[in-house]
Amino acid sequence: MERIWCLMTTGSVPQAFPFPLEPADFGTPARLYDPGRCPVSQIRLPSGDLAYFVTGRDDVETVLKDRRFSRNFRYPGAPRMVTETDLSTNPDAIVNLDPPEHTRLRRIISGSFRPRHATAWRPVISRIVDGLLDDLIAGGRPADLVAGFTQLLPISVMCELLDIPEQDKPSLIAWTGIFFDTGSASTTERTGAGIAFITYVRELVASRRVAPGTGIVDELIAACDTEGVLTPAELHQMISALFIGGQENTAALLARGLFTLLRQPGRYAELVAEPGLTERAVEEILRYEVASEGAFLRVATTEVELDGGKIPSGCAVQVSIPAANRDAKMFADPGTFDLHRAANPHLTFGAGAHYCPGAALARLELAIALGAITARLPGLRLAIDEAQARYAQDTLVRALLSLPVTW
Numbered sequence: 001m002e003r004i005w006c007l008m009t010t011g012s013v014p015q016a017f018p019f020p021l022e023p024a025d026f027g028t029p030a031r032l033y034d035p036g037r038c039p040v041s042q043i044r045l046p047s048g049d050l051a052y053f054v055t056g057r058d059d060v061e062t063v064l065k066d067r068r069f070s071r072n073f074r075y076p077g078a079p080r081m082v083t084e085t086d087l088s089t090n091p092d093a094i095v096n097l098d099p100p101e102h103t104r105l106r107r108i109i110s111g112s113f114r115p116r117h118a119t120a121w122r123p124v125i126s127r128i129v130d131g132l133l134d135d136l137i138a139g140g141r142p143a144d145l146v147a148g149f150t151q152l153l154p155i156s157v158m159c160e161l162l163d164i165p166e167q168d169k170p171s172l173i174a175w176t177g178i179f180f181d182t183g184s185a186s187t188t189e190r191t192g193a194g195i196a197f198i199t200y201v202r203e204l205v206a207s208r209r210v211a212p213g214t215g216i217v218d219e220l221i222a223a224c225d226t227e228g229v230l231t232p233a234e235l236h237q238m239i240s241a242l243f244i245g246g247q248e249n250t251a252a253l254l255a256r257g258l259f260t261l262l263r264q265p266g267r268y269a270e271l272v273a274e275p276g277l278t279e280r281a282v283e284e285i286l287r288y289e290v291a292s293e294g295a296f297l298r299v300a301t302t303e304v305e306l307d308g309g310k311i312p313s314g315c316a317v318q319v320s321i322p323a324a325n326r327d328a329k330m331f332a333d334p335g336t337f338d339l340h341r342a343a344n345p346h347l348t349f350g351a352g353a354h355y356c357p358g359a360a361l362a363r364l365e366l367a368i369a370l371g372a373i374t375a376r377l378p379g380l381r382l383a384i385d386e387a388q389a390r391y392a393q394d395t396l397v398r399a400l401l402s403l404p405v406t407w
């Protein structure tokens with residue numbers, strides 16, 4: 001039981017979550033992520049509730065896979081991430097359901113995101129990447145890779161796969177940003193973004209019932225209207241989940257990965273010289289640059305003994321995927337970003353029932369983006385001192401706010 005409180009040995013109260021970043025962290029407070037020193041500890045969520053913070057790779061995998069840990073926070077007195085209304089109480093969102101309800105919803109989308117669709121996705125992603133790079137290069141030096149590339153790529157891909165108009169992109173980016181915010185967004189902003197987003201999705205569905213398109217939205221509408229396997233509320237939530245899941249994580253990882261490649265001497269040049277390393281570079285970016293703790297809260301439905309300590313029944317658990325990805329039991333020299341890392345069993349896409357359905361798509365986006373950037377901008381370099389880089393604070397996704405580069 002003593003180890004449960006190990007973070008408290010450096011202070012007198014549980015750490016406030018999300019953890020503040022220091023400039024030397026480069027977006028990852030790795031000092032808190034040593035499972036050998038501190039496998040299970042307590043944190044104070046922004047709502048004021050306590051949660052257990054789990055860092056060891058095996059324990060993180062257990063929490064994500066073991067059915068004794070639930071995503072049902074819809075009961076009186078359930079722990080909360082934030083006090084304001086957020087996604088966690090929504091009974092129609094796939095990520096809030098446990099099997100078997102979850103399995104029914106999951107079957108509906110898994111077909112659309114199988115890795116075998118990569119053949120169809122590749123030309124779409126390549127066209128979007130090339131267009132974004134054309135605009136970025138035409139805009140001249142220096143340029144901001146976040147505003148001009150990484151923020152735009154995932155939402156553009158998602159709009160294409162869902163067959164959504166280009167002009168809707170800025171609003172979609174703004175809404176998803178507010179959903180992950182844990183501090184600066186007011187209740188009014190949060191509620192406003194939630195209402196605007198779901199209204200947008202409802203209108204989209206209504207318009208596609210009148211004039212069907214050819215995207216995943218239309219497949220989901222058929223699952224609701226023709227096959228009757230999805231309720232209208234679940235349909236709206238599923239479309240929202242694809243937007244939210246597809247945008248923030250992919251954009252943040254790509255920007256953070258590019259920054260790490262550029263700020264470590266010789267890394268970027270090595271990738272330019274050896275394009276065959278791209279796949280390993282993608283996996284290492286995925287391992288090293290997870291921009292949040294990586295997974296939603298769980299609640300223990302019964303007492304569970306993890307390797308790192310006991311989780312009492314009814315308590316909230318926040319796993320840390322970046323910590324699991326730095327577990328020295330699994331990864332040699334885990335604190336080093338290594339372009340040549342061969343075995344890379346990171347948990348960045350989660351594990352178990354909620355394993356990310358967008359993993360194959362995200363991997364392809366990262367690989368095509370890295371390949372095109374290194375081919376077209378071999379002399380790319382930072383246009384700021386690395387110490388000037390700023391990451392989002394008070395948010396569950398610690399994205400780089402900008403990435404000024406030149407070439």
Ligand code: HEM
Nearest residue numbers: 094095241245246249250294295296349350354356358362
């Ligand atoms: C690098 C980018 C991405 C990362 C790191 C990531 C990570 C994750 C993780 C860790 C989970 C599980 C969360 C949990 O168990 O609490 C998850 C679930 C999910 N992701 Fe992703 N994801 C990424 C990209 C995408 C994309 C491109 C899509 C869209 C197709 C997507 C859609 C979803 C959805 C809908 C879920 C919920 C699945 C469920 O509850 O069964 N993600 N993602």
